[in-house]
Amino acid sequence: MRGERREERGHFSHLSLLAPLAYASFIEELTLFYSMRRIDEIIIHCSATPEGRDYTVADITRWHMAKGFRTIGYHFVIYRDGSIHVGRPLAQVGAHCRGHNAHSIGVCYIGGLAVDGRTPCDTRTTAQKESLQHLIQVLRVRFPRIAVHGHRDYAPKACPSFDATAEYQI
Numbered sequence: 236m237r238g239e240r241r242e243e244r245g246h247f248s249h250l251s252l253l254a255p256l257a258y259a260s261f262i263e264e265l266t267l268f269y270s271m272r273r274i275d276e277i278i279i280h281c282s283a284t285p286e287g288r289d290y291t292v293a294d295i296t297r298w299h300m301a302k303g304f305r306t307i308g309y310h311f312v313i314y315r316d317g318s319i320h321v322g323r324p325l326a327q328v329g330a331h332c333r334g335h336n337a338h339s340i341g342v343c344y345i346g347g348l349a350v351d352g353r354t355p356c357d358t359r360t361t362a363q364k365e366s367l368q369h370l371i372q373v374l375r376v377r378f379p380r381i382a383v384h385g386h387r388d389y390a391p392k393a394c395p396s397f398d399a400t401a402e403y404q405i
């Protein structure tokens with residue numbers, strides 16, 4: 236049933252939604268950072284934007300630069316259609332979770348707030364859930380012992396509006 240609906244809407248697998256260029260740079264960065272910094276953790280975030288609204292890497296880059304960051308603080312951003320986009324190069328330390336940036340990868344999905352723009356809410360689309368799972372699986376191939384946590388495990392905030400530690404436990 237679900238498969239039929241997808242076909243009607245002309246969906247492709249999320250892997251094919253990853254632009255070839257982004258995928259090439261993803262592989263390159265994986266290789267690069269493997270020799271550059273120790274990574275032992277994936278930290279999941281939300282963009283803290285209202286349900287049903289699309290934002291891009293460019294938007295988040297602008298917000299983060301306005302806060303004084305060099306560029307976007309996250310390494311990956313997952314759009315509402317499930318496409319996975321590269322943010323800050325993996326070889327570089329991110330800026331997304333105080334005290335945990337040096338050794339982690341920051342992954343952000345677009346959403347995390349109800350339509351009121353205030354109430355924390357797990358707004359992940361089915362495609363976003365699948366892509367998060369897929370990205371974590373890919374990273375686990377390279378880093379078998381990598382841990383997965385949500386931002387809220389380390390800071391007094393709701394981000395990413397769901398229990399990432401429980402959901403992505405091995």
Ligand SMILES: [Zn+2]
Binds near residue numbers: 279280386394395
């Ligand atoms: Zn966060």
